[in-house]
Amino acid sequence: MSEQLQAPSPLIPVPRAPAPEIPAAAARDELEITIDGKRVKVCEGATILDATKKLGIETPTLCFLETLTPVNVCRVCVVELEGSRTLVPACSRKVEAGMVIRTDSERVRLSRRVVLEFLASSVDVSTAPQLRAYMKRYKARAEKFGPRAATVAQPPKIDNELYVRDYSKCILCYKCVEACGVDAQNTFAIGVAGRGFHAHIATEFEIPLTNSACVYCGNCIGVCPTGALMGKIEYEMRAAGTWDESRQTRTETICPYCGVGCGVTVHAQNGQIVKVSSPIDHSVTQGNLCIKGRFGWQFMQDHE
Amino acid sequence: MDLHLTEDKASPEEEAAVDAALEKLASSPGEATPLGATDGHARSNGLPARSKRHLLLPVLQAIQERLGWISPGALNYASLQLGVPPAEAHGVASFYELFSLTPRPPVVAHVCDDIACMTRGAGALCGDLERKLGPAGSPCVDGKALWQRSSCLGLCERAPAALITAAGETPRERIVAPAKADSISSVVAEAALGRLTAEIDRLDSKVSVPQAGQSQLRLLGRLGQADPASVDDYRRLGGYEALKKALDFGAERVIREVIDSKLLGRGGAAFPAGKKWQAVHAQRNLHRPHYVICNADESEPGTFKDRILMEGDPFAILEGMTIAAFAVGATKGYIYIRGEYPFAARQLEKAIHAARAQSFLGSSILGRGFSFDIAIRRGAGAYICGEETALFNSIEGYRGEPRNKPPFPTQSGLFHEPSVVNNVETLVNVLEIILNGGAAYSRIGTANSSGYRLFCLSGHVVRPGVYEVPFGPTIRDVIEVAGGVGGTGRLQAVLLGGAAGSFVSPKELDTPLTFEGTRAIGATLGSGVVLLFDDSVDLKQILLRIAAFFRSETCGQCVPCRVGTMRQEEALHRLAQRKPLGSNEQESALLKEMAQAMRDASICGLGQTASGAILSAMDRWSLFS
Numbered sequence: 062m063s064e065q066l067q068a069p070s071p072l073i074p075v076p077r078a079p080a081p082e083i084p085a086a087a088a089r090d091e092l093e094i095t096i097d098g099k100r101v102k103v104c105e106g107a108t109i110l111d112a113t114k115k116l117g118i119e120t121p122t123l124c125f126l127e128t129l130t131p132v133n134v135c136r137v138c139v140v141e142l143e144g145s146r147t148l149v150p151a152c153s154r155k156v157e158a159g160m161v162i163r164t165d166s167e168r169v170r171l172s173r174r175v176v177l178e179f180l181a182s183s184v185d186v187s188t189a190p191q192l193r194a195y196m197k198r199y200k201a202r203a204e205k206f207g208p209r210a211a212t213v214a215q216p217p218k219i220d221n222e223l224y225v226r227d228y229s230k231c232i233l234c235y236k237c238v239e240a241c242g243v244d245a246q247n248t249f250a251i252g253v254a255g256r257g258f259h260a261h262i263a264t265e266f267e268i269p270l271t272n273s274a275c276v277y278c279g280n281c282i283g284v285c286p287t288g289a290l291m292g293k294i295e296y297e298m299r300a301a302g303t304w305d306e307s308r309q310t311r312t313e314t315i316c317p318y319c320g321v322g323c324g325v326t327v328h329a330q331n332g333q334i335v336k337v338s339s340p341i342d343h344s345v346t347q348g349n350l351c352i353k354g355r356f357g358w359q360f361m362q363d364h365e
Numbered sequence: 366m367d368l369h370l371t372e373d374k375a376s377p378e379e380e381a382a383v384d385a386a387l388e389k390l391a392s393s394p395g396e397a398t399p400l401g402a403t404d405g406h407a408r409s410n411g412l413p414a415r416s417k418r419h420l421l422l423p424v425l426q427a428i429q430e431r432l433g434w435i436s437p438g439a440l441n442y443a444s445l446q447l448g449v450p451p452a453e454a455h456g457v458a459s460f461y462e463l464f465s466l467t468p469r470p471p472v473v474a475h476v477c478d479d480i481a482c483m484t485r486g487a488g489a490l491c492g493d494l495e496r497k498l499g500p501a502g503s504p505c506v507d508g509k510a511l512w513q514r515s516s517c518l519g520l521c522e523r524a525p526a527a528l529i530t531a532a533g534e535t536p537r538e539r540i541v542a543p544a545k546a547d548s549i550s551s552v553v554a555e556a557a558l559g560r561l562t563a564e565i566d567r568l569d570s571k572v573s574v575p576q577a578g579q580s581q582l583r584l585l586g587r588l589g590q591a592d593p594a595s596v597d598d599y600r601r602l603g604g605y606e607a608l609k610k611a612l613d614f615g616a617e618r619v620i621r622e623v624i625d626s627k628l629l630g631r632g633g634a635a636f637p638a639g640k641k642w643q644a645v646h647a648q649r650n651l652h653r654p655h656y657v658i659c660n661a662d663e664s665e666p667g668t669f670k671d672r673i674l675m676e677g678d679p680f681a682i683l684e685g686m687t688i689a690a691f692a693v694g695a696t697k698g699y700i701y702i703r704g705e706y707p708f709a710a711r712q713l714e715k716a717i718h719a720a721r722a723q724s725f726l727g728s729s730i731l732g733r734g735f736s737f738d739i740a741i742r743r744g745a746g747a748y749i750c751g752e753e754t755a756l757f758n759s760i761e762g763y764r765g766e767p768r769n770k771p772p773f774p775t776q777s778g779l780f781h782e783p784s785v786v787n788n789v790e791t792l793v794n795v796l797e798i799i800l801n802g803g804a805a806y807s808r809i810g811t812a813n814s815s816g817y818r819l820f821c822l823s824g825h826v827v828r829p830g831v832y833e834v835p836f837g838p839t840i841r842d843v844i845e846v847a848g849g850v851g852g853t854g855r856l857q858a859v860l861l862g863g864a865a866g867s868f869v870s871p872k873e874l875d876t877p878l879t880f881e882g883t884r885a886i887g888a889t890l891g892s893g894v895v896l897l898f899d900d901s902v903d904l905k906q907i908l909l910r911i912a913a914f915f916r917s918e919t920c921g922q923c924v925p926c927r928v929g930t931m932r933q934e935e936a937l938h939r940l941a942q943r944k945p946l947g948s949n950e951q952e953s954a955l956l957k958e959m960a961q962a963m964r965d966a967s968i969c970g971l972g973q974t975a976s977g978a979i980l981s982a983m984d985r986w987s988l989f990s
Contacts, residue, residue, distance in 0.1 A: 133769050134923045136966040147973060148965045153769055168965060172925070175962035179928035205955065206932050207939070207946045233921070249450030250369075253764060253921075254459040256747070258931045260921030265371070265455035266437050266466065274369030274450065 094160040109140060109151040109162060118164055121173060121195045123180075123286050124234035125152040128347045129244045132235045137176050137195065140164045148172055170199060177201040182210050183258075185230045188288030188299070192232070211258065217296075220269035223277050223356050225296040228261055230289035237262060237281035237290060245349045250275040279355040283338060283348050292336050292356075305330065313340070316354040321345060323354050334358050368444060370451060375442035379428060383443050386427035390420050394727060395717065395740030397656070397697040399761070399780035417447040419780075421457055421762035426704075426745060429464050433471035433532035449762065460764045460920070462516075462746030463530075463704045471532040472510035472556040474549055475705070476501075479666045479914065480860070480907050481521035481896055484824040484852070485543070490525050493546030498553070509557035512549070516748065516914055517666035518705050521823035521896075522573050522830045528705055529556055537561035538707040566708045568593070568676040573669075575830045575847070583797050583817050584790065585833045588677040593712055596719045599680040605725060607799040611688045612733050614799070619692040620646055623795060625803030627815040632660055632751070632788030633865065633891045634970070635880055638795070639803075644775035645693040645783045656784040657690045657698040657737075658760075659792060662744050662751035664703050665863035666914060667894035670819040670831045671789035675702070675709035678793070679716035683726065683739065685792025688799060690737040693785050697738060701756050704744040714741055748918035752969050753778075753786040755920065766922040767969035790819055790893075810836030814879035818893060824860075825852030825899040834878075841874035843895060852899030858982070860898070862891020864911045865974035867981035868904075888981070905941050905988050908979050912937050915975040926972025929963040933976060940989040949989050956980070 091102045096109075096116055103112045108131070113120045123135040131153035139148035143161035148169065163169060177196050181203035186192050196203070217227035233253070241248050250273045254263040264273040282290045291299075298304040309330045316323040324343040328336040337355050341348035375383070390396055399419055424447065428439045435458050444451040458464050476494060478487045491501070494512055498505040501513050512527075520526035526542035527549050539561055541548050555561055570577040570589030577589035591598035599605070611619045624639030645655055659682060663671040675682060686698050702710050717739055720726040728736040742760050744750050750759045754768035757779045778784025787795075794816055798806045807815045814836040820843055823829045827848025834843060840859060850856045856871045861878075867888040869876065876882050883890050898904065912934035921927040936956050939945050945952040960976030967973050982988060 133968070136923050136925055136968075139966045147967075150769065155771075168961075171958065172962045172966040175929075175958060176924050176966060179924050179932065179962075182932070183928050205946075206935065210935060211931050232924070233927070249452055252450070252452040252456035254456045255921070256460050257917060257919045257921040258927055260927065263452070263455065263459075265440060265451040268371060272371055274452065 092156050092158040094156050094158070094162065096162045097164055103156055105156075107156050109142075109149070109154050109156060109160075110138060112156055112162075113140075113151060113164055120151050120164060121198070122152055123192060123195075123232060124236060126236055126284055126341070128341060128349075129236055129239045129284065132239070135176070135180075135232065135234055137173055139169060139172050139176075141166045141169050174199040174201045178203055178205060180232050182206045183212050184232050184287070185212075185214070185227075186287060188230060188291075189232075189286060191286060213258075213261070218269075219293070219296075221271050221277070223293055223352075224279060224282055225291050225293055226262075226270075227289050227291070227296075230287045231262060232287055232289075233260060233262070234286060236284040236286065240280040240284045240349070245280050245347075246276070246278050248274050248276050248278070251281070277352040277356065278350060279352070280349045282355075283341075283350070294335050298330075298335065304335075309335065316350070318353045318357065323350055325350065325354055327358070334362055368448065368450060370441045370445060371437060373437035373441055375436070375438040379432060379436065379439035380442055382427045382431035383424055383439070383446055386424050387420065387446060390423060393740055394721070395697070395699075395738040397654070397699075397740065397780070418449055418762035419760060421447055421449055421454060422742060422745065422759060425454075425458050425461075425464060426743060429745070430530075430532055430536035431534065433473075434465040434467060434469045436468075447762075457762065457764055460747060461704070461744070464745055470504050470506075470508055470510050472506070472553055473530050474510065474512035474553050475515035475518065475528045475530070476512055476544070476549065477516070477518045477520065477524070477526045477528075478514045478910070479517035480864070480910050481517065481667050481823040482525040483907065483910060484896075484898060484902060485524035487525040490544060490546060490549075494549060497546050497550050506554055506557040510553045512553070515705075516918065517664065517668075519663055519669045519672050519703070521667055521669050521821065524823060524829070528707075529553060529561075530707075531556040531559075531561055533559065535563070537563065538566075540566040540708070568673060570677060573673050573830050574677070575828045576832060582833050584674070584793050584819060585678075585831070587681070588673070591678075593677055593679055594715050594719065596680060596716075596723050596725065599678075603800075604680050605684055607796040608684050608687055608691075608725070609731065611691055611799050612731065612735065616646060616692045616694065619688060619799065622798055622803035623692070626794075626798040626806040627803075627813075628791065628794055628798060628806070629814070629880060630788055631790035631794070631818070631893065633665065633862070633889075635890070638787060638791055641775055641785050641787070642689065642692050644773075645695075645785050648776075648783045649694040651783075654697065654780070654782050655693050655695040656779040656782060657686050657693065657695045658753075658756065658779060658784060658786045659686050659698065659700040659789060660751060660753065660756060660786050661700050661702040661706070661709070661789050662756060663706075663789070663892070664748040664751050665865060665892045665894060666911075667823055667860065667863045667896040668821050668892040669823075670821050670893055672706050672709050673831050674789050674793055674819075675706070676712050679709075679713045680720065680725075681793045681796060682713070682789055683716055683720050685787070685795045686739060687726065687730065687737055688795055689785055689787060689792065691735055693783075695785070696736055697740070699740050699742055699760055699779070701742045701744060701750070701760060703751075704746050707743075710741055710743050717741070747920075748914075749920045749969075749971055752971060755969070756786070757784070764920070766920045767971075769968060811877070811879050811881070813881040818878070818890075820878065820893045820895050822847040822895050822897070824897040825850060825856070825902075826895075826897045827851045836879050837877060839875050839877050839882075840869065840895065843878055844874070844897065850897060850899065852897075853901050855900040856897060857900040857902055858898045858904060858986075860894060860896040860907075860978065862889045863894040863896075864914050864978055865889075865970070866891040866894060867978050868985060869981075870985050889977075904982055904986065905937075908982055908988070909934070909937055909941060911978050915971070919971060919975070923966075923968045923972065925963045925966040926968070926975065929959050929967075929972065930975050932959055933963075933979065937979070945989075953983060953989070956983070
């Protein structure tokens with residue numbers, strides 16, 4: 062369960078609510094389980110991840126996001142469940158009364174480490190700070206598979222003015238597909254194509270986004286955990302070496318376009334807007350915006 | 366939802382293929398009409414109201430079989446007809462090996478180079494073909510054909526094998542086995558001229574079922590003794606007696622008999638069949654549809670028993686399914702059969718028609734008020750679709766990616782409804798249980814492995830084929846039944862259970878081929894594969910082929926399996942080329958570590974077993990020192 066954030070906005074108070082995940086706790090029974098020797102009570106329907114959060118145990122996740130249906134494909138959140146032949150994914154496995162779980166056993170650490178090594182040896186993780194932090198935590202060594210290990214390296218796809226798709230950084234977490242589909246936008250411009258090591262995110266027949274069903278909401282960018290999907294300005298600034306988050310300001314405000322009232326975070330560097338995002342726990346947007354909110358801000362820095 | 370389509374238009378021929386397929390599906394009484402519930406997963410994108418998605422696979426198949434590839438225009442047309450976003454339809458089409466999304470000659474020779482065929486000269490055969498037809502994958506015969514290497518085609522008793530498919534208005538298939546370069550290229554040439562006849566590759570039970578005609582056979586008893594297309598023949602040999610008895614028993618008693626029989630699933634996972642039935646039966650008052658699915662996606666290298674049952678005794682499978690449906694309260698069933706088995710699929714299709722005509726399927730079967738019908742779904746080249754939840758997704762028109770369990774199929778299976786999935790051989794065993802009683806059945810075999818079992822003997826064995834035994838005989842006994850070790854006559858290794866199984870050494874031949882016997886030596890029965898390798902075989906090459914198999918068959922959904930199968934193959938190549946990273950010991954430690962992560966953290970059985978056979982061989986022999 063996500064904690065209630067109370068970050069006040071410097072401009073306009075932004076309505077905040079917990080991210081929508083587990084409805085109506087009161088109506089549900091509480092179940093008791095044991096995690097790392099500690100007992101914890103959580104509502105029926107909660108996941109193991111919810112329970113670990115309640116205990117303050119930090120569980121790594123890559124393909125999980127509060128606003129999306131868990132796909133449990135990255136397997137970095139696996140935990141040891143007594144009585145289970147294999148490890149189980151914390152993000153999607155629902156708790157059952159009496160479960161006994163270990164989140165930091167030798168087995169868990171090995172699988173998490175190897176999964177991170179598999180990812181980092183096949184994908185460019187240079188713009189995935191979270192994943193790199195996990196690698197440090199689990200002492201993962203991407204180079205152990207040798208210099209000739211197969212990768213998904215490929216040229217970035219730059220086919221429109223708004224964003225860049227660099228699939229050499231894609232860990233295939235399915236988040237963008239979910240955000241483009243029923244979990245947010247219902248546009249279905251992209252899907253998972255191919256199979257095995259060469260499975261990848263694609264439009265039909267790899268057509269450019271400009272010919273596809275894409276509506277440029279950028280919600281895929283909002284959920285991408287590795288920077289494979291990126292606004293073009295950020296991409297170009299990074300290429301030029303001028304992108305510097307430490308020098309950026311973040312201003313929370315409300316989108317000026319229509320009456321929906323989407324909360325937006327305006328990222329600016331050197332007095333210039335470089336990116337617009339939306340807080341995932343915003344009660345209106347849940348992190349989602351439309352093309353106008355995410356990309357239609359040029360007029361704001363038009364000083365004429 | 367408005368579909369956004371590109372400007373590519375389908376040709377009249379492509380439209381005709383889609384229209385004809387949809388018409389055929391609409392008129393098939395076996396097709397289910399799902400309620401459209403989804404689990405909200407990315408793979409289930411789309412409005413629940415979109416109820417035609419489960420027709421996507423057969424529609425794509427129709428395009429492929431008519432044109433030889435799936436063009437952007439054809440995909441657009443199919444998407445429009447079914448209300449499926451084209452990006453998703455493309456994702457599905459690109460998942461299957463037998464579909465091509467780039468122009469391809471209409472005639473394709475799929476030449477098996479998998480482990481069973483390797484022992485029978487597949488390597489030399491591919492070399493001959495290269496000289497005769499050019500390199501694999503490039504057009505030959507005036508651009509009208511090509512040949513390509515294939516994973517196991519399930520024709521191991523007649524290895525080396527090839528399957529030739531010819532797209533066109535009347536698509537044709539032909540099996541060439543045992544194959545020579547000459548015989549393949551002459552069929553390819555004939556097909557390129559459009560001269561392949563509709564001739565069916567008839568099962569030659571003398572070749573494939575060496576025991577055929579023996580009186581003790583319970584599962585293979587009718588093989589070679591009856592016309593597989595004739596209900597009357599089937600009934601003459603005792604067919605449909607079990608169904609009548611089951612209808613008299615009532616559902617509860619049928620389930621009790623199956624539980625009492627201690628029948629364990631024959632597909633590989635060995636789950637108690639009766640428990641599955643009971644779990645679905647228990648939900649009969651929920652007013653939700655229940656489904657019975659026959660898993661005929663037999664793709665484990667070295668396995669061909671189900672194909673032989675389907676080709677030689679198709680009514681037995683329909684009867685078993687009907688009994689299962691009666692027991693669990695299902696009115697619809699699917700047979701999911703691998704795409705590489707066109708003849709078995711046709712045999713089953715004929716049998717379904719014949720059974721319907723005589724009231725053994727359809728509404729009020731035998732006038733007893735119980736209704737049940739069956740549809741056939743053909744796969745399109747994906748080993749993973751034999752995993753039961755991947756199979757559901759495949760039938761539903763999604764990518765054949767396994768779902769996380771729980772929920773288990775008995776709670777949330779096909780179309781997210783309670784479902785029973787049974788393997789072909791399992792269903793045929795059910796007839797025996799109903800006819801003679803579960804208790805009697807449970808006394809056959811050993812304490813923990815009851816009943817009869819089919820074994821697929823191939824490789825260096827004197828008489829390859831499918832063999833039936835009551836559980837109990839050892840590996841040595843079963844090899845003796847099949848005439849002993851072939852090839853050089855000096856046995857090097859036996860692979861039990863296929864690529865997902867494990868190797869055993871000649872020292873372990875006295876192990877009983879039972880669930881508990883194989884478990885005791887850290888092996889598995891799996892799907893009943895007993896594949897022999899004589900001392901002329903380079904086991905390293907066999908391991909490399911197994912690693913390549915898993916690398917090409919992993920669906921790619923979860924990280925440990927998607928990347929692990931690739932890294933495993935890379936490590937084996939380094940070892941085989943004597944260029945290890947560090948030392949051989951370091952490489953084998955790396956392989957073991959990867960194997961543990963794949964076993965522990967993969968979503969499904971594919972990743973969990975992808976290292977088993979390789980490590981079992983490395984444990985038994987020092988192959989890379």
